[in-house]
Amino acid sequence: MTSQSSPHTPLDLDHGRVEMTHGAGGRAMDQLIDGIFRRHLDNPLLAQGNDQARFAVPPGRLAMSTDGHVVSPLFFPGGDIGALAVHGTVNDLAMGGARPLHLSAGFIIEEGFALAALDRIVASMARAAREAGVTVVTGDTKVVERGKGDGVFITTTGLGVVPEGVELSGERARPGDAIVLSGGIGEHGVAILAQREHLGFATGVRSDSAALHGLVAAMLAAVPGLRCLRDPTRGGLAACLNELARQSGVGMQIREAAIPVHPEVAAACELLGLDPLHIANEGKLVAICPPERVDDLLAAMRAHPLGVAASHIGEVVEDELRLVQMETGFGGSRVVDWLTGEQLPRIC
Amino acid sequence: MTSQSSPHTPLDLDHGRVEMTHGAGGRAMDQLIDGIFRRHLDNPLLAQGNDQARFAVPPGRLAMSTDGHVVSPLFFPGGDIGALAVHGTVNDLAMGGARPLHLSAGFIIEEGFALAALDRIVASMARAAREAGVTVVTGDTKVVERGKGDGVFITTTGLGVVPEGVELSGERARPGDAIVLSGGIGEHGVAILAQREHLGFATGVRSDSAALHGLVAAMLAAVPGLRCLRDPTRGGLAACLNELARQSGVGMQIREAAIPVHPEVAAACELLGLDPLHIANEGKLVAICPPERVDDLLAAMRAHPLGVAASHIGEVVEDELRLVQMETGFGGSRVVDWLTGEQLPRIC
Structure with a gap:
């Protein structure tokens, strides 16, 4: 067993790129999470820093939905993968009549992806979440080798609460409706x-x-x-x-x-x-x-x-x-x- | 606008492969979901067939956690990505003292991936979930082009309930412990x-x-x-x-x-x-x-x-x-x- 240590190199958000070490569970991953994810998505639940977020929810049935986002290109007129990942999941909850509360976000990033682009995506995700009144309470980052991914994929899962009396479901359409x-x-x-x-x-x-x-x-x-x-x-x-x-x-x-x-x-x-x-x-x-x-x-x-x-x-x-x-x-x-x-x- | 229709070709689980159409939101995707995901993961909440699962939860604070799984190889001694995706998320909940209740699963699949391997992974995921006493209540499937992924990535998100009085957190260690x-x-x-x-x-x-x-x-x-x-x-x-x-x-x-x-x-x-x-x-x-x-x-x-x-x-x-x-x-x-x-x- 040998001790490993090296100087603490900060993230270079202008010219840096995602490296395999950013997904390895060590110091580089910690820097990536602090420098991009925690900075933009900051909220008390995420700040708990545990591997799970814990919170009370209002009374009512819960709704849960998940969506993987693999859109290409990542930035497009009217949006980007970050905002889309919030909207897609918020909407799946809303279609059940649920008031969205919290999101989780899992990032799968390709080695070599520009940190500046990742920063822009996470900033957009944070803005979309604020506008929608939801918080990203927990997340995960994985890095795959160049050629084993495509920039970034984001899987968001949403949790919402369904108000008393709301009964929306796909099997309730009746002739005449x-x-x-x-x-x-x-x-x-x-x-x-x-x-x-x-x-x-x-x-x-x-x-x-x-x-x-x-x-x-x-x-x-x-x-x-x-x-x-x-x-x-x-x-x-x-x-x-x-x-x-x-x-x-x-x-x-x-x-x-x-x-x-x-x-x-x-x-x-x-x-x-x-x-x-x-x-x-x-x-x-x-x-x-x-x-x-x-x-x-x-x-x-x-x-x-x-x-x-x-x-x-x-x-x-x-x-x-x-x-x-x-x-x-x-x-x-x-x-x-x-x-x-x-x-x-x-x-x- | 032209009407599109073609014969209903069932999934060939022995020799078939995942195609881009399996992620396009049309009939092929529906067949894939029925033939593999619903078949193995069957439970009343998943069977609701809406874009979100709705359920009551026992009283208590909730815990939520997410994990992307990109393990390579997909099958290894002692497990595979399907079981790992259940265990990883169940464990992140358990570390907060939560009793795991439900999981969501988002699959990102590379074009050309063998349906037989996907079937084996989902069967393993279903077995791990049964053994852990959790249900996969909602999911999502995306397909990316050959060379833009690596077989299959699975992001699972878990929801659990934290029993009254349990207060586990990373900042609670004290000298002498x-x-x-x-x-x-x-x-x-x-x-x-x-x-x-x-x-x-x-x-x-x-x-x-x-x-x-x-x-x-x-x-x-x-x-x-x-x-x-x-x-x-x-x-x-x-x-x-x-x-x-x-x-x-x-x-x-x-x-x-x-x-x-x-x-x-x-x-x-x-x-x-x-x-x-x-x-x-x-x-x-x-x-x-x-x-x-x-x-x-x-x-x-x-x-x-x-x-x-x-x-x-x-x-x-x-x-x-x-x-x-x-x-x-x-x-x-x-x-x-x-x-x-x-x-x-x-x-x-």
Whole structure:
């Protein structure tokens, strides 16, 4: 056994890079955690410095959700992987009606990744968490060799509390219910694609990445009897509606003309042969509510900054085949199926 | 917009491989989740099929912890990444005195990874969770292109409940306290290394990967006034003791002769110039307790299968420099520092 010791070299946030030693559990890892993670994410629970955070929670059922983030590129118009990792998990909690409380964050970093980029990502994550009113209470950092990762992957897990009386779940849609969408679709996916493929014509499209729990709270206050909420992320609106149809054992009939699509999103999709219904969103939701409450719901949504373009896009119907069907702009009808191939990989 | 549909091709668990479509949010992802994740991890909360799990928890403070797992190789003597991902997070909860309840699991899978290997990993994870009495209540799957990952990475987050009266924390060590180690060190790290480097002479060493919450419960029952618990994972016993010394603002004096080291671990370390004090463990813990209770603590530990080799390895001392010092086998003394370089990357 030999004693190891060396001078304490501080992090060089301007020119430094992540090295394997930053994941080895020794002094370098400690410096990385202090110099980037603790500095940005500082809060009393994280500062406990134990391998777990401990805290009391308000009464109520809890909700727990997890999401790995592997988006490429890491920075894109309207956001970055840090903010996305907060929004994605906050939204998964919000879709269950939960008020988000705490997040954990696990980083898997590729050797050679610039410390300046990591710093920027963690700063963005901290800002998104503050804005969403959640704290990152515990975390983990691993480093993998060059060529065994891709910059940085972030897995966030969220914990929230579900208020008494809130009963949102994917199997609660009933024939006759109204289907409401909170705004335009396809913006996140097209923003990523435009950045990745240098599509000059779609430069006006920004990711819609946003935390939706405030919108959800406003919706639940207006219409406590909401049946289901779901955010159309990977697989887009098509996958989201098909999932709900399958869980509830119903069909859905939607109207293409009622689905908002930003003109540049529509143009990019037409050029590339993509279907906006299959493209990921990171700041939109689908709500299903009793038909007599749809006007109240729309009014509450449109009064919130993230729901100004809310639209009543269709109805739940009886259908043993559980199909999602769409009345097209030309008066025809088509089945809206799950995405079967690969459309936009690494979108979130 | 064009409708996409294709025949429903089932998973080929014998010869199939993970494709980018398995992470795209469409039908293939749904098949992967049904065919592997839901099949092995089945429980009522996971079966809810929403993007978040909701549940009631027993009264008490909660504990939350997260760990990314990037171990290479994925299968090793004594375990695999699936079981390790359960044990690592269960142990981080247990070190706070928490009774583990639920886990989330986020998978980041490299394109081309064999479905048979994924199936084996998830089966092992399910078995470890059952044995530890925890349920995997929610999860996520992402797929990255070939060469942008390394087989599979798993980030698990755990939620547990801390019983009334339990107050374990890294800053509670006091001069005079006894330092106890639950068993031999270095076995996990050397097992991985032997597998990775084909070290024939260390083939008897198996990872100590195990869930420690049962041992912790027995220890707390015997000695409710335990001060701190910590598991010496990355960075080994050296990092673990230095962390506790820093958090508590104390020094530590340990005895080399009292630290159990398996002969094959010692031999491997000597040959490779490694220090067993820096090598990761995945089924050991360090406990700090008031000196008058150390015999009761040792008796309780030795009565548990995971603590049979428990040893009183030293004492907490006053030291403004917060050094960990070790009386060596030859009667000398040396400072036990943090690992400063890279020793064994991708060990957990």
